[in-house]
Amino acid sequence: MNHLATFFLSLALFCSGTSFAQGAPQMNLPRVKLTAGMYLVDTQVAATPEQRATGLMFRRQIPQSEGMLFVFEQASEQCFWMKNTLLPLTAAFVLDDGTIVNLADMAPQTLESHCSTKPVRFVLEMNQGWFAQKGIKAGFKLSGPPFKSSAKSGTTAP
Template sequence: MLPMLKPFAFALSLAFAAAAASAQEPQMNLPRVKLAAGMHQIDAQVAATPDQRMTGLMHRKEMPQHEGMLFVFEMPSQQCFWMKNTLLPLSIAFVADDGTIVNIDEMAPQTLDSHCSVKPVRYVLEMNKGWFARKGIKAGDKLAGQPFK
C-alpha cells in the first residue's frame, strides 16, 4: 500500500508547488475602466471579486503612469489596505460612491502598515506613488467614470 501512496504524494506536492508559483504571478488581465481626474485620464484595472481584491497589485515590478487599479466593494465600509508582497510604491485614494476622494495616502512597498479610509467607501484607487500629488489632485476632488454615475 505504501508504494502506491508515493506517486499520489508526489503529484500532490507538484500541485501545491504549481499553486504557490501561480499565486506569486501578478494579475494582469482584469477588466478595465476609463476614469478621469479632472483632465487626467486613468486606465484602471478593476478588482471586484474577493480574490482579485486580495491579490491587487502584488508581485508587479512596474505599472505605466496612466494606469492604476480600482478596487470595488459590495457596500461602503471603512477600507484598510497594506502592502505585503507589493513591490511598487503606491498612492491610494479612498473614493465615495459619487466619485469624491475622501482621503489619499502614500504606501511604501512590502510593509504591513494599515492605510485606511477616514469614512466608509466602496471604491479604492491605487496609482503609482505621488501620482495624485503630481497632478494636483486632493481629498474633496472628484473622479469621473462609469462606476461613479
C-alpha cells in the same frame, strides 16, 4: 436595475470564472477608463475578493497613467497594506459619487495599515506621487462608469 448595478453585475460575472496563480501578478483584469479632471486613467478593476486580495502584488512596474480600482459590495472603512507589493503606491479612498475622501502613501512590502477616513466602496491605487503631481487632493471628484452621478437630466440629487 440601474446602469451602475448592471455594470457591476456584468463585471462580477466576467470575473467569477477567472483564477490567478498565487505569487504571480494579475495582468488581465477588466478595465475601465476614469477621468481625474483633464487626466485619463486606465484602470484594471479588482471586483472579486480574490482579485482584491492580490491587487497590485508582485508587479515590477505600472505605467504612469494606469492604476487599479478596487470595488467593494458595500461602503465600509477600507484598509490596505502592501504585503508582496513591490512598488510604492498611493491609495485614493473614493465615495460612490467619485469624491476622494482621503489619500494614503504606502511604502512597498509593509504590513502597515492605511485606512479610509469614511466608509467607501472604491479604492484607486496609482504610482506614488501621481496624485500629488496632478494636484489631486481629498475632495477632488473622479468621473467614470463606476461612480453614481449626482445630477441627471438637469436635476440635482436631494
